[in-house]
Amino acid sequence: MSDEEAVDFEQIEAETELATPEVFAGNLLEWAVERQASDLFISDEEQSVSIGIRRLGRVEQVRKLSRDYGRRLQGHVRVLAGGDPSEMIRPTQGRGVIVTPNGRKIDLRLSSIPSLYGQDVSIRLFDPVSGVRCLDELGYDTAELESIRELLRQPSGLILIAGPVASGKSSTLYAMVNELNDGTRKIHTLEDPIEHSIPGVIQSQINERANLGFAELLSTVLRHTPDVIMIGEIRDARTATTAIHAGASGQLVLATIHARSAAEAVDTMIHYGVNPKAISQSLLGAINQRLVGRICPKCGERIDGEQPEVDARVAPRLGNQSAELWKTIGCDDCYGHGFSEMTCVPEILSVNRTLKDVIANGSTAVTLEDAAKNNGMLCMAEALAARVFRGETTPHEAHRVIPAPQFSKLRVTV
Template identity: 35%
Template sequence: MFFMRLGRMLLQDKIITQQQLDAALKRQREVGGRIGTNLIEMGFINEKTLTEYLSKHFEVPSVMLSELTIDRSILDLIPQELATKYEAIPFKREGKILHVAMANPKDVFAIDALRFATGFEIKPYVATERSIKKFLEEHYKSKALEDEVMEEIGAEDELEVVKEEKEEETTSELAAMVESGPVVQYVNQLLKAAVKERTSDIHIEPYEKSVRVRFRIDGVLHEMKPPPMKMFKAVVSRLKVMAKLKIQEKRFPQDGRFEARIDGKRVDFRISTVPTLFGEKVALRILDRSQVSLNLRDLGFEEQPLNHLLRALKNPFGIILVTGPTGSGKTTTLYASLNEINDPEINITTAEDPVEFSIMGINQLQVNESIGLTFASALRAYLRQDPDVIMVGEIRDKETTEIAIRASLTGHLVLSTVHTNSAAATITRLVNMGVEPFLIASTLILVVSQRLVRKICPHCKAPLKINEDDLKKYGFEPERFKDKQLFHGLGCDKCRKTGYAGRIGIYEVLPVTKKIRDLILDRATDIEIEKAAVEEGMITLREAGILKVLRGETDIFDVAKETTLR
């Protein structure tokens, strides 16, 4: 590649040590791959540093493939065989020039072959072998999955849509058209593939000359090969028919739901359509009860925070709040909490938007703001239903907060969610909404702040070597990891080459003690409240993540991404 081997060059420039080079060479002899790939996977150098280094020595521009969203029409300009053979990824086209990421941008034979195959002048950029291989594997696996789906279109493969008791008739000609044929088969296979891949959301997005389909798996979007452009409108119409939406209405957003039986289990789909410049964008939320545990002990709580929550749930009155960003598992925590106290002797009611799962023994209400059924009005109605426990999907305004406080003061246990970044910030948020501090201090029992981190894939889990500078860069104290073995996932077929499989929660649980109540009454800042809580033993989100890193459940990269150092 260079006149001097890469490993020696990195050593000479003091980017790695002799010990690191020896270890990487030993691993290279055992598992193969280029020395740069082995150095990255052992944690001795990061992707960006190596890419910039290669750019400097090749004297060509560099590109970070992980930071790009590449149109599939560009990717398809280089056939799979050539892309794999020459480790080349096209990422941009300008007139007759094709910009290509290459592991060896000085390979004139490769450049000539690509020029001949594509008809474009090739402008090479350098990228690491590891990033190119990862990109190739992810792109062609998603392409293979879609090809498999398309092959099965037309085969006898029915997916049963679970009918509701009252079913409206659809007379639209378009609805009749999409009830049969390859469109039905494509949609069925798309939904089945999404459930099989543990997808939480499906995105179907129209553009001027193409369609994009993406699956959100473990919180990260993965692009799939889309249906033909000519099939797009029929696919959207088929999904709208399944959800009993108005297929003629394309000017306004619509929301709906449907259930389907997939591999013997009932799966709930929530659909949202939004008009965009080139057609309707569709988002499908998949609610697969078999993938969700409603046992608090399975969610990832550390022992001490879990005990705090279990004690709080035994209170006959008061407020318990769960906070975190969208998609952080708040509803699952609320459901698991209700499941913990679900008993024939207790009357439990909920007001949700939407109701994600039905739970036997719990009275669940779907909020519908279009007819005036808001969280606040649902709460007022429930107070006349002799409840013991009330769960409100979200506290969004002062009115809902005041009714929740009134409910707790009159002998009810209230559970709800708030959108804030930490447990302590939840308290100051309530004050900023105009709630009197004495009301918060007298009713709030406990606050749970949470995030979801990805679990390391057990099939490709490997030791991670990382230096002190990189630990500091990610906001960690090196001493915390001294003499500790850390792990990461190398990426394999089982995990779509991501190194991760599934997610688990990390939790920050703040009990409202006498000291915290005094701070609330004094209108203390969230920083002051958090400091006092930590002094009383609260485990922060960052610390909860570190504990999982030390146990080998996740890696420092995902914990750094999901938590902030305060």
């Protein structure tokens, strides 16, 4: 693509139809990545094709295009992701790498399904330039970092990471692997997809079409005498059992799992048929996490005169600072949103002797959570409250992430 063809997205706003869909697609993807969008949507509507992005956890409508132009854009993006541009009846999926007019490389993962008025094209964006981040850069506070590092210092055992889609699970996994990757350990990862390459780590891609799922690859990798294994996701009984077994027999295993809380992660393993006793012998800890918007450092404002009540469990996380409430304003730096980035909020269940017994007894998630809280775990709402009172996020934002009553009370106050 020549420089003359490169068109700024803001210009395209007014003159879309003057740019070819190829040029527009490149600029649109670059524009989205610059704004830290995680997804881009190009959807057929009755009269038009709409473009939206998911940014800082929220969907934003960007603009509407004529149907003809929008469909050509959809087709082009599908070609970029290795899909069939003419397939209109069946869902399609694809992956690709695009180099934008400004020379930026963006990995994309596309899924397209037929909808009432045509197609809904959804593209996940991965910016390889942002690369693998360190644990310190993800938004954990000092106490949380210490708990996570304590888990990583163990020579063997299983560490589970739970949370919904787009809760920063893979950033955390990569940061953990990065921390362990000091040249003294043999590290293997099983991923779907491989989002970033990590020098010194052996990374394998899941390929379901070739019958290479997590379970098959995991069994093979164990013969390669790894010290650390990172499993993109535990989503079947065989992977769950093998991961527990590996953790109990000398390997440090890191894996994500589908669960709504740290305690429920143990439940999910039991649902996969793993014996509670075996879990108690292998599990080091479970981290459940969400992403929350951090107030823009340039335009955020403290609300004067507010003295919020702080729970005794949360107070130690404020250090010497008194509790504050902050609000968002919006400026050019944060594109008017009031938040500068998304940061991780974890609920960290570290398995000690007491919790080992609770797990071995096959207790419910509620019982395990209560026991963990009695042993010092801050639940998700408490970890979020600490961020609100430290002025890192707003009560509104905390309530959006976890609709807990304490945040709605603060919203009324603010």
